[in-house]
Amino acid sequence: MSVRRGECFGLLGPNGAGKTTTLRLLLGLTEPDSGSIEIAGIAVPQQARAARMKVGVVPQMDNLDPDFSVRENLLAYGRYFGMSRAAVTARVPMLLDFAGLASKADAQITQLSGGMKRRLTLARALVHDPDILFLDEPTTGLDPQARHLIWQGLRRLIAEGKTIVLTTHFMDEAERLADRLAILDHGRLVVEGAPRALIEAHIEPAVVEVFGDGLADWTRTHAATLCLRHETVGETLFCYTATPDSVIDALKQVPALRYIHRPSNLEDVFLKLTGRDLRD
Numbered sequence: 385m386s387v388r389r390g391e392c393f394g395l396l397g398p399n400g401a402g403k404t405t406t407l408r409l410l411l412g413l414t415e416p417d418s419g420s421i422e423i424a425g426i427a428v429p430q431q432a433r434a435a436r437m438k439v440g441v442v443p444q445m446d447n448l449d450p451d452f453s454v455r456e457n458l459l460a461y462g463r464y465f466g467m468s469r470a471a472v473t474a475r476v477p478m479l480l481d482f483a484g485l486a487s488k489a490d491a492q493i494t495q496l497s498g499g500m501k502r503r504l505t506l507a508r509a510l511v512h513d514p515d516i517l518f519l520d521e522p523t524t525g526l527d528p529q530a531r532h533l534i535w536q537g538l539r540r541l542i543a544e545g546k547t548i549v550l551t552t553h554f555m556d557e558a559e560r561l562a563d564r565l566a567i568l569d570h571g572r573l574v575v576e577g578a579p580r581a582l583i584e585a586h587i588e589p590a591v592v593e594v595f596g597d598g599l600a601d602w603t604r605t606h607a608a609t610l611c612l613r614h615e616t617v618g619e620t621l622f623c624y625t626a627t628p629d630s631v632i633d634a635l636k637q638v639p640a641l642r643y644i645h646r647p648s649n650l651e652d653v654f655l656k657l658t659g660r661d662l663r664d
Contacts, residue, residue, distance in 0.1 A: 385566055385573060386552055388617050389515075392538070392548040394558040394579075395564030401568040404444065407518050410549070411436060424515065437465060440509030444520040446501045448493045454480070454504055455489040458511055465512040474510040475511060483507035483538060499530025505539060516547045523557060535560060555651035569658045579650050586622035587648040587656060588612050591594045592631045597640040606634050624648070 387393040395403045412432020422426040423435035448457050462472030463633045483503040483555040488496065502522060509517060519538075523531040530552075537559055544550060554556055558565050558577045566576040575582060579651060592611075594602070602640055603621050607614045609633045611623040621629065625631055628645050635643050 385576065387547060387549055388564075389547055390542075390545045391552060391563040392542050392561050394553070394562035394656060395549065395551040395568065396553075396558055396565055397568035400537050400570075401658075403568060404520055405571070406568070407441075407520055407549070410518065411439065411441065437512070438514055439516045440510050440514040440516055441524050442502075442505050442556070443520045444515070444524070446505055448501060448504060448508070453490050453492055454496070457493070457504065459509045460509055462511045467512060469546050472511065475513070479510060479610070482510070482540075484533065487518060497530075499526050499533060502526060502530065502534060503537065508532065510541075511629045514546075517541065517549070519548060519550045519602065520550055521553065523552070523554065523616045531557070539581055555568070555649065555654055556575040567654060567657055574651075574657050580614040582653050583648055585624040585651060587602055587652045588626060589648055590625050591646055591652060592623040592625060592628055593644040593646075594633070594635060594641055596642045599641060602638055602641060606631075610634060615660075 395406060397403050400530055404416060410423060410428065412429035412435060415429050426435040426438070428435050441502075449460065452460060455476055458476050459469070459472050462475070463469070475491075477486070480489055483506065484502075485504060485507070488500065493501065493504075504574065506522065509519075512524075515631050522538075523534050523542060537556070540549065541572055542561070548561075550558070550561060562579060564576065564578050565572045565582075567582075575586070577585070584655065599616075599619065603614070607621065607623060610627075611625050613624040614621050623631055632643065632645060635641050
């Protein structure tokens with residue numbers, strides 16, 4: 385697996401697939417059983433400390449220091465990278481502006497919302513102006529408005545030429561941000577490529593989701609002939625097809641059935657390749 389300079393690369397997979405473990409390997413926090421890893425030409429784990437100096441990290445869980453203010457969290461983190469106080473202080477206004485927290489510079493961490501904390505954690509990862517960012521589920525637990533603010537910041541970083549490795553459970557996030565992505569399952573690389581190319585290669589062009597009274601009868605009568613592929617999950621039939629109009633015409637003959645017609649997407653690819661079973 386390789387990540388190109390200046391691209392956003394997504395790491396997708398069910399719980400336990402190996403996403404966070406992959407990031408730990410890249411950071412030299414876990415030693416690989418075999419193979420080799422390089423970050424910007426630096427061997428990991430042999431020179432992990434030197435590699436980490438080029439990387440900013442947003443962990444899965446916020447680990448901001450609750451004893452420090454917003455500004456102090458940025459100042460303290462910069463010193464971990466050997467930056468002088470003057471150098472860090474000079475970057476703080478830009479980082480606060482990037483995070484949309486200029487008015488909260490002296491606030492305590494406990495006064496911030498979840499979205500504010502995530503934006504501050506992202507700004508903190510940028511304190512030493514790294515070339516590479518590792519983001520471990522950066523928008524998990526956020527409401528839609530907060531997610532969009534994080535996406536806006538990430539697009540800005542991508543436009544500036546930062547290299548980003550992003551793990552996420554949100555397929556729409558990966559489709560919006562990733563130039564290329566890899567799907568992992570059980571510690572193995574299942575597939576790799578651009579989101580749109582993976583959709584076109586692995587899934588039918590349209591999906592009709594069907595639910596309501598009479599679904600079982602309709603499935604027995606029509607699914608095999610109208611759907612290129614179909615599966616029933618709970619009380620919903622997923623009909624994958626290249627001719628959705630034909631499926632919809634047949635559904636209209638049964639008023640009790642309801643349906644949603646949509647283009648296929650990355651989530652359909654993900655579920656086809658990794659299965660629909662719940663993972664803990």
